Amino acid sequence: MLSKRINNISYSPTMKIANEAKQLIEKGENIIDLTVGEPDFPTPENIKQAAIKAIENNFTKYTNNVGIVELRKAIAHKLKVENKLEYSTDEIIVSSGAKQSIFLAIQSIVDDGDEVIFSSPYYVSYPEMINIAGGKSVIIPTDESTEFKITPEKLNKAITSKTKLLIICNPSNPTGTVYTKEEILNLAKEIENKNIFILSDEIYEKIIFDNLEYFSFACSSKSLKEKTITINGCSKSYSMTGWRLGYAAANKDIINAMAKYQSHNTGNASSISQAAALEALTGNQNSVVLFKNEFEKRRNFLFDELTSIEGLVCYKPKGAFYIFPNIKNFIGKVYNNFEIKNSIDFSTFLLREGKVATVPGIGFGAEGYIRISYSTSIDKLKIAVMRIKEALSKLNNL
Numbered sequence: 001m002l003s004k005r006i007n008n009i010s011y012s013p014t015m016k017i018a019n020e021a022k023q024l025i026e027k028g029e030n031i032i033d034l035t036v037g038e039p040d041f042p043t044p045e046n047i048k049q050a051a052i053k054a055i056e057n058n059f060t061k062y063t064n065n066v067g068i069v070e071l072r073k074a075i076a077h078k079l080k081v082e083n084k085l086e087y088s089t090d091e092i093i094v095s096s097g098a099k100q101s102i103f104l105a106i107q108s109i110v111d112d113g114d115e116v117i118f119s120s121p122y123y124v125s126y127p128e129m130i131n132i133a134g135g136k137s138v139i140i141p142t143d144e145s146t147e148f149k150i151t152p153e154k155l156n157k158a159i160t161s162k163t164k165l166l167i168i169c170n171p172s173n174p175t176g177t178v179y180t181k182e183e184i185l186n187l188a189k190e191i192e193n194k195n196i197f198i199l200s201d202e203i204y205e206k207i208i209f210d211n212l213e214y215f216s217f218a219c220s221s222k223s224l225k226e227k228t229i230t231i232n233g234c235s236k237s238y239s240m241t242g243w244r245l246g247y248a249a250a251n252k253d254i255i256n257a258m259a260k261y262q263s264h265n266t267g268n269a270s271s272i273s274q275a276a277a278l279e280a281l282t283g284n285q286n287s288v289v290l291f292k293n294e295f296e297k298r299r300n301f302l303f304d305e306l307t308s309i310e311g312l313v314c315y316k317p318k319g320a321f322y323i324f325p326n327i328k329n330f331i332g333k334v335y336n337n338f339e340i341k342n343s344i345d346f347s348t349f350l351l352r353e354g355k356v357a358t359v360p361g362i363g364f365g366a367e368g369y370i371r372i373s374y375s376t377s378i379d380k381l382k383i384a385v386m387r388i389k390e391a392l393s394k395l396n397n398l
């Protein structure tokens, strides 16, 4: 008999379509996979070499529970120089991926019945992590009209006496929206004098376009910095998803709480990945710029192409590597006895008729949309766009 806790957690509803895509690929079908949630570039050479050196030097044992001090110093330096945030090394914890840092933060802050505010479309793990902690998700729906951003009015309405935490995903997975400094400061005003913590998920921080300047939530004010947990890591910026290396910065009490949990959980992040992360943060940063430029080129291409398709409505993303088209104009259309009733059907249609795999919006709490990842080469994107156009013309010509 499995525990109630585990029975309360669900796999993403998008698994079904992912499985169908997998089956088609196994059958030898030429499917273009636009569901990918990680950069398609290899980890930069200098980072790989640092890891190889770590192994050769037998840097292969348990480390300090919160991460090696050299890495925490490098993170503190990065936060100071790039984000204008001062943290000491004991206000930083290194974990096995940003996902673990978020999990530890939620476990350390959220009690049974506490409310956690975040917006939809959301990163799929937030509701389940809150669920595991016994908290209650309070979801603020957003759409293109506010660039998928929470407005101060909506935030104000969502706050109750039970609100314990606000999660801001900036840039956002899945919409690619990026909050400006002014927008962050306006949200900050709404919670400045309230007893609410903020989790600022900044994992896509370095993938922002149009020369935007990044503004970290913890910069909003001194008192909010004390209540903010800044989450970041190496996965997306340095194409290191498999290394499992993330970190959090917050006040000592929160970091100590997270460290206590981590000490009985993974213990510490991999020593080898920590050595690699040290090189990522302190070594040559050229790859970060190359990755960003390539993503921006692809964003421009994909946005222009998708918006030329009749019926698709697209918000132009400002960051990350996803685009989140509104597909509501296709709901109710029937092709070959297959009716498109929702985003799962739409993605299924694109998979079967266009041989392109996408993620239905329902998995992100946003029915009527799909997520397309452009973490694949421009050449493949060109073919994908042709196939999408052809498939959707079948619906448009009905």
Ligand SMILES: Cc1ncc(COP(=O)(O)O)c(C=O)c1O
Residues within 6 Å of the ligand: 037, 096, 097, 098, 099, 100, 123, 169, 172, 173, 201, 203, 233, 234, 235, 241, 245, 246
């Ligand atoms: C918004 C967001 N936060 C956190 C993560 C987790 O990152 P990591 O690979 O460092 O655990 C992801 C990964 O997809 C993400 O999209």
